Amino acid sequence: MTRFVAPGQRGERVFSPFLLLPFCHANRMPHITAEIISIGDEMITGARLDTNTQWLSQRLGELGVDVQFHTTVADTLSHNTDVFRIAARRADVVVATGGLGPTRDDLTREAIAESLGLPLQLHEPSLEFIRGMFKRRGREMPERNHCQAMFPLGSTPIHNPQGTAPGIDVRATREDGTQSRIFALPGVPAEMKTMFDESVAPAVLAANGQRQHIAHHIMKFFGIGESDMEAKLGDMIARDRQPRVGITVSAATISLRIVATGDTPDACQAAIANTREEILEKAGEYYFGDGETFEQHHAVIRHLNEVGQRLLLVELGRAAPLGDWFAAVSDEPGFTADVPAFVGGISLANLDDLRQWTGMPDDASAETCLTALRQRLSADWVLLVDEYPSLHQTNDHPLPGSDVTFLVAAPDGSFPSITQHLGAHPSILHARVAKAGLFWLRKCFVTASSGV
Numbered sequence: 019m020t021r022f023v024a025p026g027q028r029g030e031r032v033f034s035p036f037l038l039l040p041f042c043h044a045n046r047m048p049h050i051t052a053e054i055i056s057i058g059d060e061m062i063t064g065a066r067l068d069t070n071t072q073w074l075s076q077r078l079g080e081l082g083v084d085v086q087f088h089t090t091v092a093d094t095l096s097h098n099t100d101v102f103r104i105a106a107r108r109a110d111v112v113v114a115t116g117g118l119g120p121t122r123d124d125l126t127r128e129a130i131a132e133s134l135g136l137p138l139q140l141h142e143p144s145l146e147f148i149r150g151m152f153k154r155r156g157r158e159m160p161e162r163n164h165c166q167a168m169f170p171l172g173s174t175p176i177h178n179p180q181g182t183a184p185g186i187d188v189r190a191t192r193e194d195g196t197q198s199r200i201f202a203l204p205g206v207p208a209e210m211k212t213m214f215d216e217s218v219a220p221a222v223l224a225a226n227g228q229r230q231h232i233a234h235h236i237m238k239f240f241g242i243g244e245s246d247m248e249a250k251l252g253d254m255i256a257r258d259r260q261p262r263v264g265i266t267v268s269a270a271t272i273s274l275r276i277v278a279t280g281d282t283p284d285a286c287q288a289a290i291a292n293t294r295e296e297i298l299e300k301a302g303e304y305y306f307g308d309g310e311t312f313e314q315h316h317a318v319i320r321h322l323n324e325v326g327q328r329l330l331l332v333e334l335g336r337a338a339p340l341g342d343w344f345a346a347v348s349d350e351p352g353f354t355a356d357v358p359a360f361v362g363g364i365s366l367a368n369l370d371d372l373r374q375w376t377g378m379p380d381d382a383s384a385e386t387c388l389t390a391l392r393q394r395l396s397a398d399w400v401l402l403v404d405e406y407p408s409l410h411q412t413n414d415h416p417l418p419g420s421d422v423t424f425l426v427a428a429p430d431g432s433f434p435s436i437t438q439h440l441g442a443h444p445s446i447l448h449a450r451v452a453k454a455g456l457f458w459l460r461k462c463f464v465t466a467s468s469g470v
Contacts, residue, residue, distance in 0.1 A: 053109035057116035098129030116205030233286035322359035327398035331363040335406030338365035400427035
């Protein structure tokens with residue numbers, strides 16, 4: 019049987035997360051493997067989508083860690099104990115999420131302790147921090163929350179600045195003398211991500227022989243597929259490149275995450291800036307902004323505010339995602355409560371309804387209708403989507419492509435338009451159409467600015 023020894027036993031020194039020693043033998047180059055454990059009945063039953071494992075896999079990969087296993091386990095103590103025991107045998111880094119709450123089905127701390135053969139002990143500073151959080155919220159701490167300050171002997175609490183569940187950082191020494199490092203984090207995504215970036219990532223970098231300063235930058239693109247973007251970037255996405263560049267796709271929007279490490283924060287930012295410029299040289303025509311939550315409609319609003327112009331949206335068909343996105347911008351960080359650039363959105367079934375709504379004859383063109391709307395509502399630009407495809411079908415397969423026309427009424431009286439054949443899975447089809455319309459609108463902005 020494999021025997022585990024954790025820090026704190028036999029006089030062993032307890033290290034901080036920033037002093038992690040390499041997991042590998044001294045005569046081998048560091049190559050860290052990882053296992054991610056997702057804990058909870060809701061994950062096993064499919065009642066909740068496990069986005070934590072996806073995010074952790076991406077982040078660990080960006081740090082140069084080879085994620086080899088994903089494990090999902092229900093809220094059963096014996097099963098949790100087995101999972102941690104097996105994971106510590108076969109992975110250098112084990113990152114678990116969930117099971118750190120105060121209820122009886124939150125068993126992570128007990129499972130880790132049992133898998134390592136360690137007792138749980140109270141950590142008074144963590145208990146005082148939890149009490150303080152309840153006090154700041156005007157509440158008395160329930161007795162049940164006392165368990166959240168219990169940790170396996172010799173482990174180190176991971177600070178949670180947002181919630182009452184500290185994380186757990188503990189080592190397990192294997193029979194061959196190597197160590198596995200177990201990090202247990204809350205299941206709440208916002209808390210988990212903050213704790214990973216602030217505590218786990220620096221520890222992993224130190225273990226991988228890399229410098230401890232790390233910085234991230236996300237660039238957003240639309241109008242190009244993932245494989246085409248990969249082809250444009252070439253060696254820039256190699257796993258051993260520094261800074262690392264990772265590609266993710268969500269509803270046809272591509273995110274490039276740049277991860278830089280260096281001696282100082284300034285060195286990281288300089289490396290990111292150089293990589294960013296190189297990416298723009300290769301794929302700048304598809305770029306629209308930076309940041310995890312920044313989308314094309316934010317870029318459109320920002321441009322219109324800069325030039326002092328206003329936009330009206332007209333969406334035909336049985337959907338109106340653009341109107342929803344633009345209407346919500348005023349409540350988002352970085353945008354004022356009043357967004358003068360957005361006039362409003364009109365959602366109608368088809369072009370005949372648009373003619374009737376604008377009081378135009380039955381044979382009036384779309385251009386005529388948009389001209390009337392632009393003048394009536396004092397808009398500089400009007401974007402027409404004609405029209406969103408129906409999602410009605412008898413199965414859940416991707417829909418066949420449909421022709422969608424994007425027509426823009428520009429300030430100079432021109433009407434640039436494009437018709438595209440678009441198809442996608444029903445869950446993202448309307449979002450893809452809306453984004454394609456914004457991509458065309460942004461191209462029209464560029465044309466207007468250049469005077470071509």
